[in-house]
Amino acid sequence: MPGKKGTAIYRIRRALWLFVVYVLVLFIVATMALPFFWMVSTSLKNKTDAMRIPPIWIPKPPYWENYPIAWNSAPFARYFINSFFIAIVTTIGEVLTTIFAAYTFAKMNFFGKNFLFNLLLGTLMIPGEMLLVPSFILVHRIGWYNTYQVLIVPWIVSVFGIFLLRQFFRTIPEEFWDAARIDGCSRVRFVLQIAVPQVRPGIATVALFKFVGSWNAFLWVLVMTDKVGLRTIPVGLRYFIMDIGTEYHLLMAAATMAIVPVILLFLFTQKQFVQGVARTGLR
Amino acid sequence: MKIPQQYRSKRFWRETGEAYLFLLPTLLVLGVFTFYPFVNAFVYSFYDIRTRTVPGPLIYSVAEEESSSWESFLSRGRIPPELVAVAEKYGSKPEDLWVRLRQKGRWVIKDEANQQEYIVTKEDGALRVYQAKTQWALEPVGWSNFRQAFRDPDFTKAIRNTVLYVGISVPATIILALIIASLLNQVMVGKSVARLAVYLPYITPVVAITMVWRWIYDRDVGLMNYLISSIARFFGANVSFFDWLDDARMALPALIIMNVWRFVGYQSIILLAGMMGIDREYYEAAKVDGASSFQIWRRITLPLLTPQIFFLAVISLIGAFKIFQEVLILFMGPGPQKSALTIVYYVFTKAFDSGHYGLASAASLILFAIIFALSLFQLTVLQRRVHYER
Numbered sequence: 001m002p003g004k005k006g007t008a009i010y011r012i013r014r015a016l017w018l019f020v021v022y023v024l025v026l027f028i029v030a031t032m033a034l035p036f037f038w039m040v041s042t043s044l045k046n047k048t049d050a051m052r053i054p055p056i057w058i059p060k061p062p063y064w065e066n067y068p069i070a071w072n073s074a075p076f077a078r079y080f081i082n083s084f085f086i087a088i089v090t091t092i093g094e095v096l097t098t099i100f101a102a103y104t105f106a107k108m109n110f111f112g113k114n115f116l117f118n119l120l121l122g123t124l125m126i127p128g129e130m131l132l133v134p135s136f137i138l139v140h141r142i143g144w145y146n147t148y149q150v151l152i153v154p155w156i157v158s159v160f161g162i163f164l165l166r167q168f169f170r171t172i173p174e175e176f177w178d179a180a181r182i183d184g185c186s187r188v189r190f191v192l193q194i195a196v197p198q199v200r201p202g203i204a205t206v207a208l209f210k211f212v213g214s215w216n217a218f219l220w221v222l223v224m225t226d227k228v229g230l231r232t233i234p235v236g237l238r239y240f241i242m243d244i245g246t247e248y249h250l251l252m253a254a255a256t257m258a259i260v261p262v263i264l265l266f267l268f269t270q271k272q273f274v275q276g277v278a279r280t281g282l283r
Numbered sequence: 284m285k286i287p288q289q290y291r292s293k294r295f296w297r298e299t300g301e302a303y304l305f306l307l308p309t310l311l312v313l314g315v316f317t318f319y320p321f322v323n324a325f326v327y328s329f330y331d332i333r334t335r336t337v338p339g340p341l342i343y344s345v346a347e348e349e350s351s352s353w354e355s356f357l358s359r360g361r362i363p364p365e366l367v368a369v370a371e372k373y374g375s376k377p378e379d380l381w382v383r384l385r386q387k388g389r390w391v392i393k394d395e396a397n398q399q400e401y402i403v404t405k406e407d408g409a410l411r412v413y414q415a416k417t418q419w420a421l422e423p424v425g426w427s428n429f430r431q432a433f434r435d436p437d438f439t440k441a442i443r444n445t446v447l448y449v450g451i452s453v454p455a456t457i458i459l460a461l462i463i464a465s466l467l468n469q470v471m472v473g474k475s476v477a478r479l480a481v482y483l484p485y486i487t488p489v490v491a492i493t494m495v496w497r498w499i500y501d502r503d504v505g506l507m508n509y510l511i512s513s514i515a516r517f518f519g520a521n522v523s524f525f526d527w528l529d530d531a532r533m534a535l536p537a538l539i540i541m542n543v544w545r546f547v548g549y550q551s552i553i554l555l556a557g558m559m560g561i562d563r564e565y566y567e568a569a570k571v572d573g574a575s576s577f578q579i580w581r582r583i584t585l586p587l588l589t590p591q592i593f594f595l596a597v598i599s600l601i602g603a604f605k606i607f608q609e610v611l612i613l614f615m616g617p618g619p620q621k622s623a624l625t626i627v628y629y630v631f632t633k634a635f636d637s638g639h640y641g642l643a644s645a646a647s648l649i650l651f652a653i654i655f656a657l658s659l660f661q662l663t664v665l666q667r668r669v670h671y672e673r
Contacts, residue, residue, distance in 0.1 A: 021469050028463055032480040032548055038506055039495045051504045054513075097312070100305040109295065110302035116310075123317050125658035129605055129627045130647040133634045134323035135316060137332070140417055146398060154316035157309050187301055216488040218608050223635060226398045234490040238612060241494060248498045255491040262487055270478065273486075274552075 039259075043067070043252035050249040066253040073244065076257065078229060079236035086151050086232060087214040093156030094210045095203060101162045103191050106169035107177065120159045132223055139224055150224045151232075155214065161206040168202030169195060204272045212262060233258045324644055324651070328428055330421045332640035336384075336391055338402045338413035343369045345410035353410050357382065357390045357403060369412055370394065370401060391415065428645035438646060440621055441629040444535065448625065449603040452539045457595055459543060460550035461588075465580060467551065468558045481548030493612035496541045500527035500613070528614060531622035538609060538623055546602075550595050557591035558584060597661040601654050607631060626650050 042050050044062040070076070104110070105117055135154070144150040172195055180190045196203065218234040225231070231239065240254055266273060289295045303310075345353055349365065356363040360382045367377045375394040384391035388405035400415035432438045484492060499506045508524045515522045527537040561584065569579045607627035610618065617624035617632070626649065634643035 018470065021466050025466050025470055028466070029480045031544070032484060034506075035492070035495050035499060035544070036483060038499065042498065053504050053509055055504075055506065055509060097308045101309040104302045104305040108298055108302045108305075109289070110299035111290075111296070112299075113302075116306070120313070121662075123313065125655050125662075126317065126321055127601075127605055127647075127650055127654045129607070129630060130324050130651045131317065131320040132630070133640050133644045133647065134320035134327055136634070137323070137327070137419055137640065138315075138320060140419065154312060157312040159313075162309070187305075212486055216486075218488070218490055219631075223631075228396060234488045237488075237490045237494065241497075241612065241615065246501075248501070251494055252498065255494045258491040259487045263483070266479070266482060266486055273482065274478070 036259075039252045039255055042249055043256045045249055047247070047249055050252075063249075066249050067257070070240075070250040070253040071257070073250065074236060074240045074254075075228060075231075076233075076236065076254070079231050079233045082230060083215055083232040086148070087211050090152050090155045090214045091207050091210045093152065094158055094161060095207050097157050098161040098165050098206055099191065099196060099203070101157075102165035103169050103195060105162065106166045107172070107174075107195075120162065123159050129219070132219070136223055144224075146225050146227045146230060148230070151221060151230070154220075155210075155217075158206070158210060161210065165199060165202045165206055168199035172198055201272065201275065204269070205275060208265070208269050208272050212265065215262060324647060327421075327641055327644040328648055329423055329425060330641045331424045331427075332422075333420045334638060335418045335420060336400055336402065336415045337418045338404065339416035340414050341411055342373065342401075342414055343412035345412070347409065350408070350410050353403070354405075358385070360385065362392060366392065366401070366403070366412065373399065373401075373414065375399060375401075424641065428641045431642055432646050432649075437621060437624060438629055441624045441626050441646075442649070444623060445604060445606065445625045448535055448538060448606060449600060451535075452542055453596065453599050453603050455539065456543045456546050456550055456599060457592060459547050460554055460595070461585075461592075463547060463551040464554035464558055465584070467555050481552060483548075484545040485549045489608045490612050492545065493541070493609050496537075497528065497613055500537055502526045502529065529619050531618070531620040534614065534618040534622040538606070538613065541613070542603075542606070542609060546599065550599070553595060554588060554591055557588050561587050594661075597657055601657050604650060604653055604657075 041057060041059060043066055044064065045056065045059045046063045046065075049056055049059060049063070105113070139145050139150050176194060177190060180194060185194075215232075216234060217232065218238075221230075221232050221235045222238070225235075237254060237258055241251060244250055343366075345365070349363075353363045353366070362377075362380050362382065367380065370380060370392070371377065375397055379394045379396040380392055381395065382390055383393040383400070390403040392401040392403065394400065402413045402415045404411055404413065502508065502524055505527070507527065512522055512524065525533055527533045565583050565587075566579060569583055574582070605627055606625050610623045610625055610628050611631075614623055617628055626646065630643045630647045630650070633639045633646060
């Protein structure tokens, strides 16, 4: 039986319980962080120290040489440039298509609206993995195999982004458009100059998710290209593992390099990220 | 039939035109890269699909006096210097070239780095060099791909492994996430630190993070075995090291542990948001009635969280059925004795390793059926009850 509120027993029990909870939470946070810590720690050891048991947790002094060695044992510069280029172009493209599609579904009344909306909703049920083989054949037939456009164009549309942004556009009062129209403002100008600034947080979320998604994309790049020069970071990492085998100190240096940009991005944009996840659930 | 009033308005049709202009890029991309392949996924399941390397554009004709020297080079599996010069013009480096195929009067030279091929043919005594192109040959075969898939022990194994993986990892993650969210709900942790720890596994590239786990799972010097044996020793027990990556019995557990770790943070965030949205009054009332903390959790928190739990269940079921990348990186293959062979892995290798595109299409339809059913369930049954847009 729990003690009555305010009595000494209650307070002691409460303090004990909170202590237990704090210890557990600390343990959980440590568990979540441990693999990352271990990754960085291994990346700063030489080969013999990396293989030591019991492990050395904090290497002293840190062995920085792994980074240049890993960087030079595969064309990582190329991988990074590719990843950045593809992620940036895809993100810009998606933001543009999404703004207009989302606005259209949020604010315009047109023939076939419900049908199209449901059609788009339907695409969310299609697993991308199912489209791999037919897309592969299509991409070969149109001669896009091993090109940048195959890594960009199919990804500049996101139904998920359209639905997300549509919710934002819906909050804009109808009177804005009415007023703008009377003043002779075109729809395109209205969308870009008046509507877009009001949904900036939504656009930021959409862009952020796309960038991270593009940065992490693996299967599509793996299937649609087989040229070294077109590899992105994740695909490059896969071949790096195949080439280098069990040189874990080098592998961890490479993994750290691949993760750092995402962490930096997250640190600077936490708010949008957290909002986005709370709003919809990241897919 | 009644024609809606708006169909008579000129403004409506003008707006329709504008709307389709706005939607044009979206519909174009979706049409080409989603709907068209989607339809083809069904069509291709009923075809035997093969690729052939056929001559594309003619890029060089060999002078008659050089022909015999070319042939003697090629027949020994070597590349004539003139051909190297031609290939260099098309962006191939000499060291990347090799003779992939030697047939009667036909040679295929491959450029390994650019994945480009050249074909040398002998027609009426004259040698010609072509840039190769891939041709797709489709032949209808009825239900044979499906029969073949279900007769393939690898495919049934893939389904079994996937279902086993999903059946354990999804409930395990949600239950753990519930516990973590309940704990987080009681204390104020350094928010940004906890947030980073929880989100990190979720946003980092799967390949990178799986690499780290590959290292953690190392049999002899991996962190996992070290921690397990340390804990066991603390309690006075002695355990032999698990062979996480090379023991067929440990492959699925290894996969499950890693992915529970990856997703539990994100799921607890969603659940925590749900918990904080529950009206305080319920709790006050329960306390007045003398309910214990556990009773409150069991009778108030849990039922009011059902929408979030269902939402998480559906999206993580869908995600879990598609598991592939983790297998490829963690085991660099389908796992010991194919113990981690999953449906998508099966599709992937059948199509892109062995070139059985039709069979792969048929197998991928199974995945679609599962995911379609789950999504439909979410849309129809859950949509009305789940309101995760706070």
